[in-house]
Amino acid sequence: MVMSPMPLPDSRTEPDGSAVIRVLSYNVRSLRDDTEALARVIRACAPDLVCVQEAPRFFRWRKAAARLAARTDLVVLSGGATAAGPLLLCSLRATVERTEDVLLPLTPGQHRRGLATAVVRIAGTRIGVLSCHLGLQREERQTQAELLLEHVDAMGVPHTVVAGDLNDVPRGSAFRRLAGRLQDCRTVRPWGGELTFPPDAPRKRIDAVFATRGIEVLGCGVPDELPGVSGGDLRAATDHLPVLAALRVPAGR
Template sequence: MKLTGRVAEVLLVSGVLAALAVPPAQAAHAPAPARGRDVPLRVASYNIHAGAGMDNVFDLDRQEKALRALHADVIGLEEVDVHWAARSEWRDVAGELAKRLGMQVFFAPIYSVDGREFGVAVLSKYHILKATNHKITRLSTQDPNPAPAPAPGFGEVELRVKGVPLHVYVTHLDYRADPSVRVSQVAETRRIMGRDRGRKILLGDFNATPDAPELAPLWRELTDVEPGKPTFPALNPVQRIDYVAVSRGVAVRGADVPDTLASDHRPIVADVSLRR
């Protein structure tokens, strides 16, 4: 709509008067709008050993208690059974833990065999807007003569945390002493995560220590959240192979490794802030 000169003049004067009506002290001390504040978030990564503790006894009550004690908003889980075997009583471990904790869940299977599944999962207190199970190179444990090949099990969820968009990834890298498969997995992880230029968090069991050469490329784009404690094995841990890593736009406020024997790993938990 085009304003006539007279109408525009009236609106301009009205606007100036309205601005002058605000007392200077009140204007100076008015709180910053909510959209300008960083958003706190607590995230964790936990290899749950298919529901079994350091004693190799399946106990979902014990793992629920350990997870609840983290007070985390988002949790990446590795070694998750969904109707996989007798070792976890053929139960949907991912679904049951999510229900008990009142969280949403996305399960990304690595293996799917006749209705039996094993993989990684994300639990979230925030609504999962979108979820993807990406493929990366794997050396199958289900094949007697495996060869490196693309396989699923690199999970990604898109969240909106108090209005701030966030991509969370969960992974479980190859465990073998030969790092060649992990080298490929790291390259593919960077390629997949590179598609998103927003705020990103990577959770997982990398099966390598932070100074491992095959992990070095990750630290070009991501910051390794250092808790100052080892995570494996859960009893008298000697090395850290479990990770929370964050991109630009995510500030680290602190991290810890809680002492628990609910799995053969200890969890890593981090407090971060999402910058708007």
């Protein structure tokens, strides 16, 4: 499949009230790496919504999340330790309607997993957003994918974006389950790079952005070039590469 040669569209409001939004998915490894490089990458992506995975969960985690938001010209929307790691950030373009942090059933011997969810309004659109980080075991991921889809349905909005670190590749059962119900944005409209892990010599696509049917995908992938960001920044920021998507969400209640 040929990647789109066009630049990824900027955020904007269309005359019909629909909104072009930029959604970023990024595993930040608990901010254990170069946080200045990380902030440069996020700012350069100019996102409206950021689905973070592995946000700080322990000592002074709220201050760490607030500091990341301030450094990237964003605000904390939901998640963090209360969602077992997934975190949502947003620009001031988004008006928050409601948020919910969800803890998933604990698999013995594994890390607790959760979902950070929110419903926001951007221009004339109402959008659900969900950040996830699925487990390391195949059976665990399958169960979590099913629960994730149930929560998407329970959010009760017609248009929802799901993004995260799946710990699974596109041929895996959890990835395929999500892609069967939702649009895998990278597959629908490839843009930029494909592989997300590890950052120095990526060989797997385990991070993804999905969207419900009815959202138009304008492009999705790992940014090849970002203003003011070097390849060294991408390698130093964390142990995953970011996934950026541009989506057109229809106007509606």
